[in-house]
Amino acid sequence: MARIILFILLLLFTIGYYFYSPSYMDTSSIGLLLSIAALAIIVFFTKKEKEINLKKQYLKHSTLVIFGFVVVHFQYHIDFLLGYINNFYPYIWVQNDIVVKALAVSVSGLLCFLIGYLWYKKKKSFQNSKQENNKVISIKLLSYLAAVLLAAYFYYANPLYLMGFYGAEGIGAKAAYIILVFKTVVFAVLIQTARNFKIKEIKFTNFLSYAKSNSLLINILIGVYLTSVLISGDRGPIIFFGIAYFGNYLFVSNKKLNIYKTVGILVLGAAFITILGKVRSLDRNLSFSERFSTSLQMDSRFETKSILPQTQELATSIRALHHTVNHIPNQHDYLYGRFQLQQALSIIPFGNSFVQLIFEDNSYKYGGSSRFITWIILGDNPYTGHGSSVTSDFYFDFGLLGVLVGMFIFGYVMRYAEVAMYSQQLPSLFTHAFFIVFLSSAIYISRSTFLIEMKAVVWTFFILFINQKFINKQ
Numbered sequence: 001m002a003r004i005i006l007f008i009l010l011l012l013f014t015i016g017y018y019f020y021s022p023s024y025m026d027t028s029s030i031g032l033l034l035s036i037a038a039l040a041i042i043v044f045f046t047k048k049e050k051e052i053n054l055k056k057q058y059l060k061h062s063t064l065v066i067f068g069f070v071v072v073h074f075q076y077h078i079d080f081l082l083g084y085i086n087n088f089y090p091y092i093w094v095q096n097d098i099v100v101k102a103l104a105v106s107v108s109g110l111l112c113f114l115i116g117y118l119w120y121k122k123k124k125s126f127q128n129s130k131q132e133n134n135k136v137i138s139i140k141l142l143s144y145l146a147a148v149l150l151a152a153y154f155y156y157a158n159p160l161y162l163m164g165f166y167g168a169e170g171i172g173a174k175a176a177y178i179i180l181v182f183k184t185v186v187f188a189v190l191i192q193t194a195r196n197f198k199i200k201e202i203k204f205t206n207f208l209s210y211a212k213s214n215s216l217l218i219n220i221l222i223g224v225y226l227t228s229v230l231i232s233g234d235r236g237p238i239i240f241f242g243i244a245y246f247g248n249y250l251f252v253s254n255k256k257l258n259i260y261k262t263v264g265i266l267v268l269g270a271a272f273i274t275i276l277g278k279v280r281s282l283d284r285n286l287s288f289s290e291r292f293s294t295s296l297q298m299d300s301r302f303e304t305k306s307i308l309p310q311t312q313e314l315a316t317s318i319r320a321l322h323h324t325v326n327h328i329p330n331q332h333d334y335l336y337g338r339f340q341l342q343q344a345l346s347i348i349p350f351g352n353s354f355v356q357l358i359f360e361d362n363s364y365k366y367g368g369s370s371r372f373i374t375w376i377i378l379g380d381n382p383y384t385g386h387g388s389s390v391t392s393d394f395y396f397d398f399g400l401l402g403v404l405v406g407m408f409i410f411g412y413v414m415r416y417a418e419v420a421m422y423s424q425q426l427p428s429l430f431t432h433a434f435f436i437v438f439l440s441s442a443i444y445i446s447r448s449t450f451l452i453e454m455k456a457v458v459w460t461f462f463i464l465f466i467n468q469k470f471i472n473k474q
Contacts, residue, residue: 003043004118010036011111011404018104018400023097025087030077030103037074037107041066044114051122053254053422058262060422061414061435062117064243064442067266068314069113072389072446073106075308075315084305094322102325105400106318109391109407116411122419134426136196137472139189142463143217146189149182150221154228161232182225183237184456187244187440188463189218191432194248198426203253210249236444239269244440251421251436267310317389317447323376324392328399335397339369343451347458369393369449393449410450414438429468433460 014036022029049055076092079085085092093099157175193214204210211219222241229237249255257265306312328334338359345351356362365375370388377386394406417435420427437457445453
């Protein structure tokens, strides 16, 4: 409770900066707000863990979320204080008079995430799910379905996209939808396989033995798909599938990763992402192997130095929040929950058609927070897309209040996911889908939106449910 009180006091002070921030990039104000964030993170990670299975376990939802949040929302401010970047950089800062105000939004969001996390209290120990959920369930038909979906993906995908023109060429509407279904089917297979291992009480000495025990077909399908992703220049799916696979291993084995192994994984992952970013920036007419070898000899492709070059591209997502704070509500009114409603409706297949009935203006800019930011930057005829951030998504709808409430809920459910994942018991199908999907996207969600991952959660649960109740019904 003492930590919650401290975080609330820090939050009240930070909110004051939001309303009375200086209209220039005041070094002392930026330093003070970053110090508040650093203090909160240190206090948070020094708390005594009461859940026995989470003690000395550092690879968990909160660790990954906070890492991604700090990179996206604070890295460029740290670079500014270190002198790596000045205030004459409109690509990142947008307008100097809103930088401190936007930073106050970021720090407030972080504090609310921590408060929400600490607010969660497990009222009783997790119980095993219903008896029918504790039976070994076959995943053969789901594996065959995944194979069919992957074949359909290669048939419908834009050939130029597959040849390495990610960012310049789209994947294609049909291929994008097919690969979303493929992802949820594969996630369902990985989850059900992990549940089967736990029901059988199979013990694994290491990750390699776990991987060998998984479906050979699924391993091949994942390998083929991720190879195509590598060649295309995309990186997100590699992280999503990699963490989901490893997360299920931790769920089955109850292995604990100490802080050194966790930091090592994050650093290596960040370095790998950086290399792929360099590969994507090179001449697309070169082969993938030629671009990869060239990238290993390149320095950072950014003009400015950074405290952590490996995550510099991820950090550029802060410009989404700067554009948001600069534009809302001065040049456009709040959206009052529109984007959250649209994301909720998207969970239903073809649910976006309801949006046409609810709202009169359904032009490009109202397609979601990332499209709205693209419209702010490029106008009505965008030639490329720009990403969003979790704080921007909440801010669009209700301003600072939206960020405070949204990040509190975010922190609360992440604590729930952690406790469920590392519980000794077998969780429900929905809970298992929830903590694996959000673990896989925990780093990237800071540059995305919160509810968008609920589509994958619900669809994965639905596939697990159908497989258990109907496909495998005796």
